[in-house]
Amino acid sequence: MVELARIRPRFALILLTSAVVLLPASASPVQDPFAKYAPTTLAARFTAEAEAVGTRADLAFSGAGVPSRARVEFLGKSRPLSASKRDFCEKAFQTLGFDKKLNEVLSDEWQFRENGRDYWLTVQKQVAEYFPKELTPGDEIDVYFVGLGGVKEGGAMQLVFLVNEFQSLE
Secondary structure: OHHHHHOOHHHHHHHHHHHHHHOOOOOOOOOOOOOEEEEEEEEHHHHHHHHHHHOOOOEEEEOOOOOOEEEEEEEEEOOOOOHHHHHHHHHHHHHHHHHHHHHHHEEEEEEEEEOOEEEEEEEHHHHHHOHHHOOOOEEEEEEEEEEEEEEEEOOOEEEEEEEEEEEEEO
């Protein structure tokens, strides 16, 4: 469990975003901002998200933005977020009623491994900044994320998951 005393500066925007996205209007103040992130696996969330978005549309918002937590291996590799995924995120933020400037907090996609399978996840800039400071390739970590939906790239639906935080297990 993430302790509030251990929250790093990168949480400022994350906590604000998480509070707005994840809390009902009548909710009381959050003691642990990541308590709503249910433990799962990337494989399970990818399967659920794929079922939610289907394959017919060019883009689909899943509405299944379930706050989730998964234990993965950090591989230390990143790649630029594609233009189609960046556009998708901007549309998702607009659809949810957020300022499209939130798109500016998106970083690259980072590679993680779970049970021998590699996944690329979009990571917020203020989170990704801490990867080289706190992690080395091969480290086991918990990633906190939500699924936004998917967008077609090269004829195939590519799912978009947004990492809001990580917790090193070491």
